Amino acid sequence: MKYRNKLLAVAFTTVFASSVHAESYLGLGAGLQFDLGQLTNTIVLDGLESSIGNANLTGVQRLQGCPTTACQTEVPGTNQDLIVSERNLDALDKSTGDMLFDNELNGGMTGLQLTAFYESEGDNTFWRLGVQYTFKLTGGHTTSRLLGFKWLNQEWDYYAWQIPFYYGFKTGIGESASVYAGGGVHYFKGGWNVGGYILGDVPTYLLGTATGPHTVLDADTGAPTGGNVIGEAVRFRVSGWGFNFLIGVEKKLASGNKLFFEIDRAYSGGIDNARAESQAGQGLAPFPSYPIAIGGWSYRFGYKVAM
Secondary structure (H helix, E strand, C coil), X not given: CHHHHHHHHHHHHHHHHHHHHCEEEEEEEEEEECCHHHCHHHHXXXXXXXXXXXXXXXXXXXXXXXXXXXXXXXXXXXXXXXXXXXXXXXXXXXXXXXXXXXXXXXXXXXXXXXXXXXEEECCCEEEEEEEEEEEEEECCEEEEEECCEEEEEEEEEEEEEEEXXXXXXXXXXCCCEEEEEEEEEEEEEEEEEEEEEECXXXXXXXXXXXXXXXXXXXXXXXXXXXXXXXXXXXXXEEEEXXXXXXXXXXXXXXXXXXXXXXXXXXXXXXXXXXXXXXXXXXXXXXXXXXXXXXXXXXXXXXXXXXX
């Protein structure tokens, strides 16, 4: 019994001493998160296939009034894109001598991340609770003009809220600097949108190049004939819990406040069914699902105010 009481007394004394010597800070920071939604490959390299591919209807099917979506037969390897990749648009521009097309290719999305947090620092340890908001800053917008006619406009957007908790270790370097690392969990909520228009398969019509969405093959001639996507958009949202890790370095100023730089990695996301916001769902599946990535690498600077 006495031994147990001694242990309790030591534990109480240790906790009390830690609380007495703990330092608290209110932190504010801003930084960048790259490849929002992990969509750079989709935007730049892969595009996004339409739910309608190349089709070949027989003359009998046409006379019978057979619906295209029910009677079409897919031609292997020739599915069309609902989202035309920037790589294909650039190749189309180069293949026509840089004279016919005027493309604006902005690549994947980069976000601005704002953060505020409360941090308590003990003997070589710290814990932190905060809130982060990330939104698109640059990228995620693709346009194409053919002889001055704007036939394609694809625009992406992104936002995410995160409430992270960290616990970690901190060690001093010299008289006023420290390095630290920690991990924890966070609640997240957010997602991305994509919308715009493709006013027919203009390259198909003028150049015989099937570039736009759901180009189909004429049943009689086999020639490609184009469609269009007007006012079509899709929005995905997810929420839940994820893991996060942090490394950083800080410099204590004469005022007692601190400057810091951090690298953060958050692992979070989920699968969502699209919320349709289209005038006519021509290219999307009837009820599309897509994996939505919320986390990623963040790089931020900030200021900690001693409390």
